[in-house]
Amino acid sequence: GESVGLHLPTLSVQEGDNSIINCAYSNSASDYFIWYKQESGKGPQFIIDIRSNMDKRQGQRVTVLLNKTVKHLSLQIAATQPGDSAVYFCAENQAGTALIFGKGTTLSVSS
Amino acid sequence: DAGVTQSPTHLIKTRGQQVTLRCSPKSGHDTVSWYQQALGQGPQFIFQYYEEEERQRGNFPDRFSGHQFPNYSSELNVNALLLGDSALYLCASSYGAEGRNSPLHFGNGTRLTVT
Numbered sequence: 001g002e003s004v005g006l007h008l009p010t011l012s013v014q015e016g017d018n019s020i021i022n023c024a025y026s027n028s029a030s031d032y033f034i035w036y037k038q039e040s041g042k043g044p045q046f047i048i049d050i051r052s053n054m055d056k057r058q059g060q061r062v063t064v065l066l067n068k069t070v071k072h073l074s075l076q077i078a079a080t081q082p083g084d085s086a087v088y089f090c091a092e093n094q095a096g097t098a099l100i101f102g103k104g105t106t107l108s109v110s111s
Numbered sequence: 112d113a114g115v116t117q118s119p120t121h122l123i124k125t126r127g128q129q130v131t132l133r134c135s136p137k138s139g140h141d142t143v144s145w146y147q148q149a150l151g152q153g154p155q156f157i158f159q160y161y162e163e164e165e166r167q168r169g170n171f172p173d174r175f176s177g178h179q180f181p182n183y184s185s186e187l188n189v190n191a192l193l194l195g196d197s198a199l200y201l202c203a204s205s206y207g208a209e210g211r212n213s214p215l216h217f218g219n220g221t222r223l224t225v226t
Binding site: 099103 | 219
């Protein structure tokens with residue numbers, strides 16, 4: 001079936017580096033994409049979203065890039081901090097359907 | 112402004128028993144979705160409630176049922192518990208009818224352990 005997945009299960013970076021977390025999706029009909037951050041013992045926390053009519057969207061220290069041609073989504077975190085350590089999920093859906101999550105990437109930030 | 116609240120936070124049940132989990136949505140939200148998250152996995156969609164009706168359902172057996180109340184709060188019921196039902200159960204709320212995409216806001220979940 002169609003699903004959302006991430007390229008790497010883990011990513012380790014140094015404090016201050018920029019982090020890039022990647023996600024590939026297979027449903028070409030998806031038109032809405034979200035990145036969530038989940039810390040241990042907590043529920044997923046919304047980071048940023050993007051709709052399919054956009055290629056890039058920026059937030060505070062985060063940027064999401066969407067490449068519809070190759071069905072690829074990425075999350076860039078600038079100046080990564082220890083507090084950014086968590087599991088990151090991309091999720092996607094199309095209008096009227098449930099949000100589907102990928103398996104997640106664990107980001108570890110060392111100081 | 113309270114976010115999504117879930118109760119209880121932890122629960123231990125025995126195989127064959129029944130369990131009810133509760134969720135209060137974020138203020139201003141009218142749609143509640145339930146997800147199951149196994150250890151090390153992404154959340155899996157169970158079902159969504161809007162206007163007190165189940166609007167969408169994921170690939171879960173009929174042992175999983177739910178309810179939404181007039182105040183938008185919701186319950187998830189699981190009957191005849193199996194060991195494989197052990198997971199973190201997440202409630203998420205959003206605003207808007209089916210077809211309007213908006214970010215889901217999640218609670219911190221209920222950790223269910225079936226022994």
